[in-house]
Amino acid sequence: MHKFIRARVVTAALDPVALQTVITECSQRVGPMHSTASSARYLSLPTTPVDGSFDAMAVDSDRIRAGGLAYAAGFARLAMDLQDAGGLEETVALVVQLAPRVIPCDLAGVMLRKRGGRLTPAVPIDPRSAAAFQLEADCGEGPSAWLNAERCSVVVSDTLDDQRWPRWGPSAARLGVRSLLGIRLRTGQADLGLLNLCSVLPGRFADADKEAANLLACHASVAIAAAREAAMLALAIDARTVIGQAQGMLMERLGLDAAQSFAVLRRYSQDSNVRLHEVASTFIKTRQLPSRAGRARSKPV
16 A cells, blocks of 8 residues: 555656546545645645636646646655654654644544554644543544444534534534544554544635545555554564573573473463563563462572
8 A cells, every 4th residue: 555655646746647546546545535626725726717718728737737746746745754754653743743734723633543443542642632532432422433434534514513413512612623524544454543633613624625634644544554563563573582582591591492492481471371472571580480370480490
């Protein structure tokens, strides 16, 4: 997915005519978009000739072509910035920082989906945005829970008047959240979480804002997924390193081979119901293995 987006954005930067194809193909992965309206909205370019003449149409076409190039180049820079963000927390922080620049809003927040499907506000997040999300749990309803596999985005024009969530809406308005735009973050079949944009004004988000948010969410999803995978890989490498060190100690002290030392660690992990790398880490620090009761052996190995 990441390579696909990068390649298509580069293509659009070289040939702005391909921008329509880029946005259409990306939208199939995140949701419906209409590139012409979005480009005109953010670049303030007319989409039809002002006087109906062929010359005016040619001039306007050149302006739209230039605008499409700038639009594609802007998202290409955004993709590169997200790629260079670093870890998961830094990537999420950059998404929150960039969101108001792409879609003018007062608050932006990212909710990440944890194991078991639970959504949790990612740090950093504006306190009001976090409070509005917490209201959904308190009220048992809200736009975040409404999004699912078939619903990739949601727009709340006015929290005071929206009848879909009669308990959450007025409570959110009291917090100062009058309109909201929520977009699912996902890559393929992986549901990563949500990007929520909030405004203190009602009716803040138009169709063009939704389209731009879809593009932002596409790039953010790829970056967050890559950062999360890198973090998990780093943890796995660290755990394997610790296990290898513990194996080496057992091999030296007890005269075991690699397979036998690993079997010892695995048996103690199963008997004590403690993760294998935690057993290894404890052994390295204390020179003792846990007993079946979860207590350290009285004699060091």
